[in-house]
Amino acid sequence: xxxxxxxxxxxxxxxxxxxxxxxxxxxxxxxxxxxxxxxxxxxxxxxxxxxxxxxxxxxxxxxxxxxxxxxxxxxxxxxxxxxxxxxxxxxxxxxxxxxxxxxxxxxxxxxxxxxxxxxxxxxxxxxxxxxxxxxxxxxxxxxxxxxxxxxxxxxxxxxxxxxxxxxxxxxxxxxxxxxxxxxxxxxxxxxxxxxxxxxxxxxxxxxxxxxxxxxxxxxxxxxxxxxxxxxxxxxxxxxxxxxxxxxxxxxxxxxx
Amino acid sequence: xxxxxxxxxxxxxxxxxxxxxxxxxxxxxxxxxxxxxxxxxxxxxxxxxxxxxxxxxxxxxxxxxxxxxxxxxxxxxxxxxxxxxxxxxxxxxxxxxxxxxxxxxxxxxxxxxxxxxxxxxxxxxxxxxxxxxxxxxxxxxxxxxxxxxxxxxxxxxxxxxxxxxxxxxxxxxxxxxxxxxxxxxxxxxxxxxxxxxxxxxxxxxxxxxxxxxxxxxxxxxxxxxxxxxxxxxxxxxxxxxxxxxxxxxxxxxxxxxxxxxxxxxxxxxxxxxxxxxxxxxxxxxxxxxxxxxxxxxxxxxxxxxxxxxxxxxxxxxxxxxxxxxxxxxxxxxxxxxxxxxxxxxxxxxxxxxxxxxxxxxxxxxx
Numbered sequence: 001x002x003x004x005x006x007x008x009x010x011x012x013x014x015x016x017x018x019x020x021x022x023x024x025x026x027x028x029x030x031x032x033x034x035x036x037x038x039x040x041x042x043x044x045x046x047x048x049x050x051x052x053x054x055x056x057x058x059x060x061x062x063x064x065x066x067x068x069x070x071x072x073x074x075x076x077x078x079x080x081x082x083x084x085x086x087x088x089x090x091x092x093x094x095x096x097x098x099x100x101x102x103x104x105x106x107x108x109x110x111x112x113x114x115x116x117x118x119x120x121x122x123x124x125x126x127x128x129x130x131x132x133x134x135x136x137x138x139x140x141x142x143x144x145x146x147x148x149x150x151x152x153x154x155x156x157x158x159x160x161x162x163x164x165x166x167x168x169x170x171x172x173x174x175x176x177x178x179x180x181x182x183x184x185x186x187x188x189x190x191x192x193x194x195x196x197x198x199x200x201x202x203x204x205x206x207x208x209x210x211x212x213x214x215x216x217x218x219x220x221x222x223x224x225x226x227x228x229x230x231x232x233x234x235x236x237x238x239x240x241x242x243x244x245x246x247x248x249x250x251x252x253x254x255x256x
Numbered sequence: 257x258x259x260x261x262x263x264x265x266x267x268x269x270x271x272x273x274x275x276x277x278x279x280x281x282x283x284x285x286x287x288x289x290x291x292x293x294x295x296x297x298x299x300x301x302x303x304x305x306x307x308x309x310x311x312x313x314x315x316x317x318x319x320x321x322x323x324x325x326x327x328x329x330x331x332x333x334x335x336x337x338x339x340x341x342x343x344x345x346x347x348x349x350x351x352x353x354x355x356x357x358x359x360x361x362x363x364x365x366x367x368x369x370x371x372x373x374x375x376x377x378x379x380x381x382x383x384x385x386x387x388x389x390x391x392x393x394x395x396x397x398x399x400x401x402x403x404x405x406x407x408x409x410x411x412x413x414x415x416x417x418x419x420x421x422x423x424x425x426x427x428x429x430x431x432x433x434x435x436x437x438x439x440x441x442x443x444x445x446x447x448x449x450x451x452x453x454x455x456x457x458x459x460x461x462x463x464x465x466x467x468x469x470x471x472x473x474x475x476x477x478x479x480x481x482x483x484x485x486x487x488x489x490x491x492x493x494x495x496x497x498x499x500x501x502x503x504x505x506x507x508x509x510x511x512x513x514x515x516x517x518x519x520x521x522x523x524x525x526x527x528x529x530x531x532x533x534x535x536x537x538x539x540x541x542x543x544x545x546x547x548x549x550x551x552x553x554x555x556x557x558x559x560x561x562x563x564x565x566x567x568x569x570x571x572x573x574x575x576x577x578x579x580x581x582x583x584x585x586x587x588x589x590x591x592x593x594x595x596x597x598x599x600x601x602x603x604x605x606x607x608x609x610x611x612x613x614x615x616x617x618x619x620x621x622x
Contacts, residue, residue: 062523064519064522064523087525087527090523091525093523094524095520097519097520099514101517101520102520103521103539105542114521114524114534114535115524118526118527118534119524119525119527119530164523167524167525
């Protein structure tokens, strides 16, 4: 099945191509020979135990982490040490963090306008219009003049998603977007992500929300020890995992 | 069949028990909390009872407010006419008195701008530009240009000189300190070492030594035809000294910003330069407002050291005034006046610092 997808993928629009990626932190081998291609509009969920390299993997895609070996190509732009390419890729790839990372000294509206104004040279009025549209979409336009510290965690994460969307990215990376949230607030963030998935956005999501993975993902990737252990469709992944390590992981997170 | 849900009614809030509020409770909690507290309270009250009435007697009851030196000596209390007589000299030094209106206008500009800043009527880029222009305006008014009579810097003195040194010092040393901190924190190894060397060199030497270097030794190194006036050299020395301290304060703020802030901004495609300028530095400065205001206050007080290199600032003029033979014996009044003036200015700075902290987004938590 996965072999078939890959052969099709070359014909279709591949937006992210990772070949032979290796990364070390000092002596620690964090990513081992990662190969991954992502097609346009594909929704991939990456899961695995902590320290398995899943965050590191998606952080390599927008060069928040530098890989030391291998080739990454995003939307046809090679990711190398050329800072122009890096900035170019970052403008096309949005990212949502576990800790939201909103700018606490700016109002919600300023948080959203900041990147379009400074990275795209968009006039302020136009940036505000875009910002309000996205705030509306994530359902918090009435909070636009507040500061991030005045919002709940769920609202902050929705603002963070809207902030990324303001740059009009073609790919969105989510790094455990619901892990820092109170249980009551997880759903409101997942709903926004599901709605985003329905618009056809290419998404790579590191998460432990298995119901999200099952209902939204086209492909689930399981990582352990810096390697991709298993790659499968959600149904096959959850009902019939191929590798014993995957079975063990699933039994640990699904039985309670 | 559905079960009718039980309707939840929150318990109404009740007031705190009355034995924990009110004046008596406050006294008990704060002054007489136990036998140790009681002993300290009584001892301090005793000391205040002995000293305060005497001080008030000298400053107000037995004091002379109108009259001359002889009237003062007769009354035996503080001699305030002495301060009134010397007021102009204390403010301006030996600056030509008939041109005193020019520093006066500069002072009014400073006060108006300070008031606009404090009340938050002026903000953002306009505020920064206004403060950047102010020193130039003050220098033109005091020194004379555009047809106004020029007044040589050797005649500048008094409180005017103290404030000018502090104002220019603060306005230039904060940006310079930020640059040094950024260089030390983000710079390439070479830039980093240069910044560290500069900071450690200036922090490791007393300000007086630096002032001596600037005033006495620098002319020996410079080519003889390059004459930089004494005041400018002193001003530069103070700026560099202050910037080294500011840099360390700001660096503390930079370290307090979580890495996620930089990552979020970079991930949005914002360049590193813009990230530092608009995401990191504003937050860092806000974090370190209290020590930053502290450095401004310290810088203002440090201006009193310029007397060592022959400039007659406010404290210098106080000393001078105390030597006047027609007012001999009243130097205590002069120093009390100096203390009141220094304290008022420093306390205003403190108040402004508190106001800034109160205004920041961190104060608007839910």
